[in-house]
Amino acid sequence: MKNTFPIFMTLFVLLSFSATTQANYPTGVMADGNSVKQKTALKVRSSSQAAKIVKQRIGGKVLKVQGNGKSGYKVKLMKKNGHIVSLKVDAKSGKIKRN
Numbered sequence: 001m002k003n004t005f006p007i008f009m010t011l012f013v014l015l016s017f018s019a020t021t022q023a024n025y026p027t028g029v030m031a032d033g034n035s036v037k038q039k040t041a042l043k044v045r046s047s048s049q050a051a052k053i054v055k056q057r058i059g060g061k062v063l064k065v066q067g068n069g070k071s072g073y074k075v076k077l078m079k080k081n082g083h084i085v086s087l088k089v090d091a092k093s094g095k096i097k098r099n
Contacts, residue, residue, distance in 0.1 A: 043094035047073055050089040057096060058087070067091075074099065 044050050047065040050073035055062055060079040067073035073089045086099040 042091050044073065044089055044091045050075055050091075053089055053094060054087055054096060058085075 044053065047067065050067070051062040051065050054075045054077055058077060058079070060077045062075060062077055063084070064076040065073055067089075070091060072091045075087045075089060076084065077087060078084050088097045088099055089095070090097065
C-alpha cells in the first residue's frame with residue numbers, strides 16, 4: 001500500500017500537467033510554437049472557380065475577379081440585359097452575396 005500512493009501521485013501530476021499544457025495553446029499550435037497543418041475546407045480555391053460559380057448561377061459575362069483564397073472573391077459581372085453587378089463569393093461556403 002505504501003508503494004501505490006507515490007505511483008498515483010505521479011500519474012495525477014503528469015495528467016494535470018498534460019491537461020494544462022494543452023489548454024494553454026490554441027488549436028493547431030504546438031507547445032514549441034510550430035503550427036499543425038489543418039485541413040482547410042474551402043469550397044472556392046481560385047478566382048477562376050469563383051468566376052465559374054457566378055457565371056453558372058447568375059449568367060452573363062464575367063468582367064473582373066479580385067480577391068484572395070482566404071476570405072473570398074469579388075466578381076464584376078455584366079448581365080444579359082447589360083446591367084453591371086458586383087458580387088462577392090465566400091471562399092468557405094461558395095455562397096454569392098451582392099456588394
